[in-house]
Amino acid sequence: MIAYAIRRLLLIPLTLFGIMLVNFTVVQFAPGGPVELMIARIEGTAVEGTARVSGLGGESAAAKVKGGEHGAYRGAQGLDPAFIKEIERQFGFDKPAHERFLQMLGNYLRFDFGKSFYRDVSVVGLVLEKMPTSISLGLWSTLIIYLVSIPLGIAKATRDGSRFDIATSWGIIVGYAVPGFLFAILLIVLFAGGRYVAWFPLRGLTSPGFEELSWLGKVMDYFWHLALPVTALVVGGFASLTMLTKNSFLEEINKQYVVTARAKGLPENRVLYGHIFRNAMLLVVAGFPSALVGILFTGSVLIEIIFSLDGIGLLGFEAVSNRDYPVMFGTLYAFSLLGLVLSLISDLTYHFVDPRIDFEKREV
Numbered sequence: 468m469i470a471y472a473i474r475r476l477l478l479i480p481l482t483l484f485g486i487m488l489v490n491f492t493v494v495q496f497a498p499g500g501p502v503e504l505m506i507a508r509i510e511g512t513a514v515e516g517t518a519r520v521s522g523l524g525g526e527s528a529a530a531k532v533k534g535g536e537h538g539a540y541r542g543a544q545g546l547d548p549a550f551i552k553e554i555e556r557q558f559g560f561d562k563p564a565h566e567r568f569l570q571m572l573g574n575y576l577r578f579d580f581g582k583s584f585y586r587d588v589s590v591v592g593l594v595l596e597k598m599p600t601s602i603s604l605g606l607w608s609t610l611i612i613y614l615v616s617i618p619l620g621i622a623k624a625t626r627d628g629s630r631f632d633i634a635t636s637w638g639i640i641v642g643y644a645v646p647g648f649l650f651a652i653l654l655i656v657l658f659a660g661g662r663y664v665a666w667f668p669l670r671g672l673t674s675p676g677f678e679e680l681s682w683l684g685k686v687m688d689y690f691w692h693l694a695l696p697v698t699a700l701v702v703g704g705f706a707s708l709t710m711l712t713k714n715s716f717l718e719e720i721n722k723q724y725v726v727t728a729r730a731k732g733l734p735e736n737r738v739l740y741g742h743i744f745r746n747a748m749l750l751v752v753a754g755f756p757s758a759l760v761g762i763l764f765t766g767s768v769l770i771e772i773i774f775s776l777d778g779i780g781l782l783g784f785e786a787v788s789n790r791d792y793p794v795m796f797g798t799l800y801a802f803s804l805l806g807l808v809l810s811l812i813s814d815l816t817y818h819f820v821d822p823r824i825d826f827e828k829r830e831v
Contacts, residue, residue: 580796601780620715671776700770725742
């Protein structure tokens, strides 16, 4: 497995290069880049254009809209070409695409992701600022999904075809069919003052005056705010893991070694948890790292928007909307790297759970 792990590690830089190249190329052909977006904002009204452009950093472009070497703002008559060149320079679009790409990769190799186009904050600082919210959602929802889905899947497998299995299947069908964000809206309508009761807060992870609360009060307030968004993620995500667990156990239950164990007179619980459990849980346990990343960085985007939670998902949505390329590509690079590493960890977990699995016998 050591040789396999080394080969996978050596493939990570090449894979990262391909991911960044494809996405960078697609963005070059996408209409409405940051320069065009900024010009469109300037051409709206003088006041709005001044306020938006002043956040570019460096020499204030807003001053040049008001007057100066490029003249006064001329509204519908268009902008001074020299001023447009200045905007391109501040955004870094005064260089050819291949030079910008190579410079970006060189910076990313040093984990220098630059600053946001529209906020005077580094990309790393933004991610670290938003990370606690996304970690809270991803960690708790993943933990609860596993705690619910695994026992439920085992119970369905051991009672396959029973009334319990049929009844719980209806709940799983609903979980499959209805997206998590619809559950989120339903929870708001029912429990967050949307139409009926207002038992839970509508937005944020903490209440006003959170710092003045006692330690126990802070913990209770934290989970009070997490209750609805985590419930929406759990309801929308437990179905697939439950069925995976059930099918894994059903496949193992019908194998010869289980029949042999029962023929020897072993108790059913001993057969189930002493022989079947380890083999059946192989896929479930090994998929935990990738499941966590999926919920952490992709599954909670709409949930964060609906509940006004300032996390990584909302940051990515705003970056795409505003064409904030440093945030877009910086987070893409970091999370792609994290995903590739966790993919390797998943494979190593397979081997750890079942040493009979040897990835060195297959081509990488």
